[in-house]
Amino acid sequence: MVxxxxxxxIFTWFPSAFLEWGMAVCVFFLLLGxxxxxxxxLRIGPxxxxxxxxxxxxxxxxxxxxxxxxxxxxxxxxxxxEALRRKVVVVFIIFVLIVLFAGMFLDPTxxxxxxxxxxxxxxxxxxxxxxxxxxxxxxxxxxxxxxKTIHTIVTKPVRISEVVLGRIFGFALLGTALLVPxxxxxxxxxxxxxxxxxxxxxxxxxxxxxPLLERGQTTxxxxxxxxxxFDKENRVPYLTPNRDHTHEIRMTERPDGSRHxxxxxxxxxxxxRVVQYGDIGYLDQRGIVSEKGVNVGDEWEYRSFIAGxxxxxxxxxxxxxxxSALVDGALQFEFTQEVFRTHKGxxxxxxxxxxxxxxxxxxxxxxxxxxxxxxxxxxxxRVPRMINISADKMNLKSGHRNPNGxxxxxxxxxxxxxxxxxxxxxxxxxxxQLNVGGASRAEFxxxxxxxxxxxxxxxxxxxxxxxxxVMEVWVKCLERGQYFGAxxxxxxxxxxxxxxxxxxxxxxxxxxxxxxxxxIYGVVFSTFLSTPVTVLAxxxxxxxGRFHQxxxxxxxxxxxxxxxxEAAIRLFRQENMTIDLNMNSYEVIVSKMLDTVFQAxxxxxxxxxxxxxxxDTSEYVSQGFNISFDMVLMNFCTVAGYAVPxxxxxxxxxxCREIER
Amino acid sequence: xxxxVVETRNLTKIYRDFWGxxxxxxxxxxxxxxxxxxxFGLLGPNGSGKTTTIKLLLxxxxxxxxxxxxxxxxxxxxxxxxxxxxxxxxxxxxxxxxAEEILDFYGKLFHIPAAVRRQRANDLIEMVGLGYxxxxxxxxxxxxxxxxxxxxxxxxxxxxxxxxxxxxSGLDPIGTRxxxxxxxxxxxxxxxxxxxxxxxxxxxxxxDRIGILFQGxxxxxxxxxxxxxxxxxxxxxxxxxxxxxxxEIREVVKxxxxxxxxxxxxxxxxxxLFLRIVEESRLHPGxxxxxxxxxxxxxxxxxxxxxxxxxxxx
Ligand SMILES: Nc1ncnc2c1ncn2[C@@H]1O[C@H](COP(=O)(O)OP(=O)(O)OP(=O)(O)O)[C@@H](O)[C@H]1O
Ligand SMILES: [Mg+2]
Numbered sequence: 001m002v003x004x005x006x007x008x009x010i011f012t013w014f015p016s017a018f019l020e021w022g023m024a025v026c027v028f029f030l031l032l033g034x035x036x037x038x039x040x041x042l043r044i045g046p047x048x049x050x051x052x053x054x055x056x057x058x059x060x061x062x063x064x065x066x067x068x069x070x071x072x073x074x075x076x077x078x079x080x081x082e083a084l085r086r087k088v089v090v091v092f093i094i095f096v097l098i099v100l101f102a103g104m105f106l107d108p109t110x111x112x113x114x115x116x117x118x119x120x121x122x123x124x125x126x127x128x129x130x131x132x133x134x135x136x137x138x139x140x141x142x143x144x145x146x147x148k149t150i151h152t153i154v155t156k157p158v159r160i161s162e163v164v165l166g167r168i169f170g171f172a173l174l175g176t177a178l179l180v181p182x183x184x185x186x187x188x189x190x191x192x193x194x195x196x197x198x199x200x201x202x203x204x205x206x207x208x209x210x211p212l213l214e215r216g217q218t219t220x221x222x223x224x225x226x227x228x229x230f231d232k233e234n235r236v237p238y239l240t241p242n243r244d245h246t247h248e249i250r251m252t253e254r255p256d257g258s259r260h261x262x263x264x265x266x267x268x269x270x271x272x273r274v275v276q277y278g279d280i281g282y283l284d285q286r287g288i289v290s291e292k293g294v295n296v297g298d299e300w301e302y303r304s305f306i307a308g309x310x311x312x313x314x315x316x317x318x319x320x321x322x323x324s325a326l327v328d329g330a331l332q333f334e335f336t337q338e339v340f341r342t343h344k345g346x347x348x349x350x351x352x353x354x355x356x357x358x359x360x361x362x363x364x365x366x367x368x369x370x371x372x373x374x375x376x377x378x379x380x381x382r383v384p385r386m387i388n389i390s391a392d393k394m395n396l397k398s399g400h401r402n403p404n405g406x407x408x409x410x411x412x413x414x415x416x417x418x419x420x421x422x423x424x425x426x427x428x429x430x431x432x433q434l435n436v437g438g439a440s441r442a443e444f445x446x447x448x449x450x451x452x453x454x455x456x457x458x459x460x461x462x463x464x465x466x467x468x469x470v471m472e473v474w475v476k477c478l479e480r481g482q483y484f485g486a487x488x489x490x491x492x493x494x495x496x497x498x499x500x501x502x503x504x505x506x507x508x509x510x511x512x513x514x515x516x517x518x519x520i521y522g523v524v525f526s527t528f529l530s531t532p533v534t535v536l537a538x539x540x541x542x543x544x545g546r547f548h549q550x551x552x553x554x555x556x557x558x559x560x561x562x563x564x565x566e567a568a569i570r571l572f573r574q575e576n577m578t579i580d581l582n583m584n585s586y587e588v589i590v591s592k593m594l595d596t597v598f599q600a601x602x603x604x605x606x607x608x609x610x611x612x613x614x615x616d617t618s619e620y621v622s623q624g625f626n627i628s629f630d631m632v633l634m635n636f637c638t639v640a641g642y643a644v645p646x647x648x649x650x651x652x653x654x655x656c657r658e659i660e661r
Numbered sequence: 662x663x664x665x666v667v668e669t670r671n672l673t674k675i676y677r678d679f680w681g682x683x684x685x686x687x688x689x690x691x692x693x694x695x696x697x698x699x700x701f702g703l704l705g706p707n708g709s710g711k712t713t714t715i716k717l718l719l720x721x722x723x724x725x726x727x728x729x730x731x732x733x734x735x736x737x738x739x740x741x742x743x744x745x746x747x748x749x750x751x752x753x754x755x756x757x758x759x760a761e762e763i764l765d766f767y768g769k770l771f772h773i774p775a776a777v778r779r780q781r782a783n784d785l786i787e788m789v790g791l792g793y794x795x796x797x798x799x800x801x802x803x804x805x806x807x808x809x810x811x812x813x814x815x816x817x818x819x820x821x822x823x824x825x826x827x828x829x830s831g832l833d834p835i836g837t838r839x840x841x842x843x844x845x846x847x848x849x850x851x852x853x854x855x856x857x858x859x860x861x862x863x864x865x866x867x868x869d870r871i872g873i874l875f876q877g878x879x880x881x882x883x884x885x886x887x888x889x890x891x892x893x894x895x896x897x898x899x900x901x902x903x904x905x906x907x908x909e910i911r912e913v914v915k916x917x918x919x920x921x922x923x924x925x926x927x928x929x930x931x932x933x934l935f936l937r938i939v940e941e942s943r944l945h946p947g948x949x950x951x952x953x954x955x956x957x958x959x960x961x962x963x964x965x966x967x968x969x970x971x972x973x974x975x
Contacts, residue, residue, distance in 0.1 A: 059737065068772070070772060071769065071772075073769075074766055074769035075770075077766075078755065078758075078766055081758070081762075082755065082757055085757040085798075086757070147753060148749070148751070148753035149753045149754060149755055150753075151721055151747075151749050151753045152747070152753055152754060152767070152814065153770070154720070154721065155719045155720075155742055155745065155747045156767060156770040156771065156818075157739045157741075157742040157770065157771060158770055658721070658722055658723055659720075659722075
């Protein structure tokens with residue numbers, strides 16, 4: 001699996017998000033004020049109602065911002081203490097018990113044990129804390145009302161806003177206090193739970209095919225073993241990865257010539273890949289820029305396909321390609337592809353493709369590698385900083401030949417041709433000048449030759465997007481009748497790994513954000529709803545939040561087949577959902593109108609319900625992808641964006657409520 | 662000393678149900694003024710609207726009409742609460758805290774500095790006689806003990822106005838006595854006290870003025886001493902006399918055209934007054950009761966109510 005979402009930089013995201021937020025909040029409170037006015041004018045007449053709403057608005061502004069930290073702290077600590085004395089610690093004990101016995105029910109034969117452990121522990125933590133906060137918040141304020149303990153609070157110089165904030169703060173504190181030890185235990189569980197090592201079982205034997213290699217096997221531990229390959233020439237042993245990890249291996253040679261291998265703990269099991277995505281574009285079979293590739297008949301149109309041995313290509317544009325992206329002196333691209341075969345092709349090998357880099361401004365293009373597709377997964381391409389064509393080093397890899405018959409040394413000349421056929425080049429240096437095919441220039445610098453310091457492009461709306469340090473990456477399928485499929489996140493540039501512990505922490509921050517949101521919703525709902533209704537409402541928000549994307553789509557009217565009424569009509573008439581309904585009939589018009597109302601309601605709802613799944617970053621941790629700092633910041637801003645209006649709403653609800661009842 | 666501290670103007674409360682239908686007319690245009698330094702007792706049978714009045718004053722309920730002011734400000738101005746102490750009808754306290762913690766907590770809400778807070782909490786715990794149990798959670802306390810914490814809590818901010826809703830309920834005789842002493846002590850310190858109680862003897866002892874509510878209406882209001890002066894009755898109280906002497910006194914009274922109604926221990930006259938007013942209000946609903954004495958009262962709606970006969974007379 002590839003993590004799909006492309007996280008924009010916080011600087012590009014924030015201004016527009018802030019604007020949208022501000023507008024949504026304004027609309028929400030204006031609506032609230034309007035409704036308030038409507039209802040109170042029924043009771044006290046429009047003039048008085050207007051004055052009342054005005055007064056309430058003024059007081060709200062005063063109360064909401066002029067809170068005393070000391071009082072909020074005292075109320076928060078009260079909440080915290082209450083929960084503690086209600087033996088909330090039991091939840092932590094349950095958690096520890098689950099962790100202790102987890103080993104018994106977690107599949108030991110899983111091919112990805114690290115993923116399993118991480119996602120298990122993250123889910124357990126998240127569900128436990130969320131359910132706990134849901135119940136705690138739903139019970140606390142209503143109980144305060146029922147037992148009338150709130151009477152002794154609000155008759156002190158305590159603002160209602162402080163009561164709301166105090167609750168939120170107290171529960172947030174409690175959640176944090178629970179999550180910190182849970183996080184430590186989880187980290188220990190994930191690392192220690194997979195701790196194991198192997199010993200070398202048997203004497204190494206000479207490889208059948210390669211006289212320079214010796215092979216052997218380790219003992220089985222945790223249901224797997226690794227293969228050892230011993231390079232006789234360099235006298236170094238290698239361990240093949242299995243179950244997403246390998247081990248460090250050390251060899252000591254005794255004077256009698258016997259070798260002793262010592263294996264360390266697992267390495268590369270838990271990592272945090274830092275990846276950078278590019279923007280994808282397509283060339284069709286004739287080499288003309290097109291919006292999409294070919295659909296090979298999948299219903300799920302996630303990946304687009306390109307035909308082999310034509311001019312079709314995937315083009316990814318990466319920006320910010322600077323020497324800081326180099327890992328061990330090279331840019332490392334990882335590519336996940338899907339292969340669609342129209343014929344068996346050659347049985348002995350997989351489908352062959354080409355990987356190229358190109359300067360978007362000059363058009364200079366280089367064939368980096370001809371590769372065999374990998375049915376299961378990933379191909380890795382390394383582009384070194386200094387590129388030496390004549391040495392043939394980089395075009396040949398494990399003996400793959402370009403099936404077009406182009407010799408590897410001429411690859412770049414071919415590549416330039418491809419670039420020209422790309423069609424959208426305005427100018428590029430003449431071939432002679434570069435002399436890529438000849439000898440005069442066989443050496444290229446990756447950054448000087450293939451990265452354009454500045455490049456601009458037009459997006460779908462026709463806006464010009466300027467980017468810095470841009471490089472293009474092309475992939476073509478080189479076999480006739482076969483297809484490659486890829487989507488935007490299938491190609492990424494891999495930077496240096498981030499520390500796993502730090503990523504783990506950021507993953508936990510995701511749970512923390514969810515916990516905060518549940519707490520805030522719970523407290524706010526409990527200001528005007530009874531306990532069971534609060535539980536239901538918060539649950540609705542939490543679960544509904546998981547379908548946020550669908551709700552947003554429905555609200556925007558982007559769901560194919562229309563709203564519920566229209567869909568019902570289609571069902572009745574057995575009409576295909578891609579065909580437009582006949583607009584002349586009466587019931588269609590009415591149902592479209594009803595759907596518009598429904599759509600507005602869903603749109604409204606989609607603003608109330610936060611996209612909970614956005615905060616669930618555990619997948620990044622378990623799949624081994626780094627959670628970018630931008631994303632953490634973004635999620636933080638989002639939580640704050642919900643917290644502020646909800647807090648004000650909670651204040652209003654409590655303020656307008658008679659404490660006595 | 663005539664600065665008005667607590668004031669209600671035309672204060673009315675109608676309890677409504679969820680759909681806005683009237684359920685109870687709990688308070689009917691109450692006008693009340695309590696001056697600084699005064700101890701005011703609010704009396705009335707169960708369900709007459711005493712607690713409702715107090716909750717309206719404190720902003721726990723919203724008035725249906727009229728205003729309820731303390732220090733001339735209504736409840737939406739929370740700053741005024743800094744100078745108010747409130748002991749609720751029942752002890753609505755957080756049961757999971759200890760006496761010490763609860764006072765510290767309330768102290769924090771008043772922004773009292775830590776050192777002062779600790780000192781005051783200690784003093785108050787000693788004052789209400791709970792020093793031996795201050796480290797125990799309230800849920801382990803008896804009813805009266807919790808009540809005492811409630812009282813300490815009401816005084817944590819050294820308030821200028823103290824509102825006590827049935828302060829002696831649940832207290833043992835010593836506690837009741839201490840409460841009375843405390844209230845008199847507060848008066849000495851110049852504090853204003855508004856209390857309601859069913860223990861009329863105590864009210865009579867401590868209150869400067871009283872008001873009697875019946876079914877949400879103010880039936881009587883005035884100074885205790887003048888309310889209790891029964892002008893057409895003379896009580897004779899002596900040390901115990903032999904029967905012969907009593908006979909002789911009867912003769913003397915008869916000689917002067919009087920009639921001995923009763924001889925014996927004097928009854929609690931506030932109780933008398935209270936029962937009479939309640940009885941009268943029950944017989945003549947909607948009419949301002951006419952108590953004995955020169956009540957400082959607003960004219961009654963039906964003009965004269967003088968004909969009311971003390972039904973529990975003899
Ligand atoms: N929350 C409420 N909802 C509806 N009616 C109420 C509510 N609280 C009180 N009442 C009604 O208001 C009236 C006055 O009640 P209140 O509590 O003020 O009486 P009280 O004088 O304090 O009585 P007590 O001496 O028993 O404490 C009663 O008829 C009562 O039924
Ligand atoms: Mg009462």
